[in-house]
Amino acid sequence: MQQFDSALRDAAATVEPRLSDILAREIDRGGPPRLIEAMRHAVLGGGKRFRPFLVLETAAVFGIAPDDAVDAAAAIECIHCYSLAHDDLPAMDNDELRRGQPTVWKAYGEWSAILVGDALQALAFELVSAPSAHKNADVRAALVLTLATASGACGMVGGQMLDLAASEASAAPSAISDITRLQSLKTGALIRAACDMGAIIGEASPRQRNAMLAYGEALGVAFQISDDLLDAEGSTENVGKATGKDAAAGKATLVSLLGVTAARKQLDDTVASAVNALSIFGPEADALRGAALFMGRRGR
């Protein structure tokens, strides 16, 4: 666990100065200062940097130094932050606060928040396609393909669509398969992509890349179940954000459908799958194992 906590902090310490530099460069290149300032608000206002951690640590398994994976890590964080800026909009979740700060639309206005998200998405693909991301163009093109596929209609955006459509219809999905599909797209796709991007940068063998994908797949599910358990069981004080939101919103989760005991059992099984997927790697994958074990203990 110690190793996961410190690796997560290290990842944040690696990616945040890079994100700050990248956004400062946008001003030098002629980007409108008001837009760049709002992009900084969206990106630099905190966050655990969990997806960058996964890119950096997956790449590290293949001996890649953090500096050689940092642009891919920054890119996936740009995608994550753009999705938050758009999800918070009045037409979507209508949230005014995030991490104790005003959301982008609340601070800069609605149309600015839409443009912030649009520009951050473009920036993500600029970052991974630029020669500075990796010397090998095959790697750069593969990074773009993985990130774009995971972000789009068959990934993150598709999941957000299913989530909003369910809320609008006041008909939360009641089948377990519908919920797992929604969550697999909305949050799972980007977590899986982060692990795949590290393997791509590491020029992993197909067997190694598949192992990382299997790990990322299980980790995404564990992340979601532990989040649902936290929401259902944790106290606001321990969790650091409002809990019981899902139940109040009438939102079906694996926890509401299966019950706490069965959900916890499924979480344990999923964590074991994630750890098991890494069995072909040695101690160089301990931070990734730690991330899976952390999900298993979260909310207890």
Add this chain to the structure above:
Amino acid sequence: MQQFDSALRDAAATVEPRLSDILAREIDRGGPPRLIEAMRHAVLGGGKRFRPFLVLETAAVFGIAPDDAVDAAAAIECIHCYSLAHDDLPAMDNDELRRGQPTVWKAYGEWSAILVGDALQALAFELVSAPSAHKNADVRAALVLTLATASGACGMVGGQMLDLAASEASAAPSAISDITRLQSLKTGALIRAACDMGAIIGEASPRQRNAMLAYGEALGVAFQISDDLLDAEGSTENVGKATGKDAAAGKATLVSLLGVTAARKQLDDTVASAVNALSIFGPEADALRGAALFMGRRGR
């Protein structure tokens, strides 16, 4: 002129079935049907396909067959259509009709239109990074870099930011340099990128690529001045859309600042620059020359 008209129709006939196929494939790959249907509405509801024409014709100068440039052409059209879906939103230009059809938000709701734009942007980068776009990964990565840079904060999105900020402040830019900068970002960047993408696919020499960039730069300016002249002078009947909108909105354009005669002179000079930039090419560039000459005659 005949050559431009027929080449523009050919480009539309090449890119539209490809866009339709790509969007149909998104359903097979698990994209939510309602999202894909709204994406189809955004992309397949008409349009001149001017940017795809530029990609296909620029590539053709280097002997590239339409089939080998069609994914790049489809990608830039996805970017253009996503920008229209977002620009039309109530929080932006609040337009209810486009090409005689309800805009995406009017037909599918606001949050769907936001997600449609987000998914189309991701799709564009997926298209140009996939091996099917080009066999050479250096070409694919360069296509992504050009398209992402032109779309983002220092390109199209930055231009939209400047435009909306000027409208909000009821202080239209009154310096010619401010207007040309806004237009160069908002519409010029993507037109220039289309020409660059054709040169990248054609694996043009640096001298040839610079010629195409100079052409694209001038063409973008000519496009904008001719559009402003049309708006100021054309009848609604001839133009096919409402005219006089800029003046009614108190929007400064080169025409309102320079007057019609000087704007027309600048248009002629810009068209000459565009044609001149192509002087290193032979008759294979006639459709591109025709596009520049068409801008010069538009609105007379």
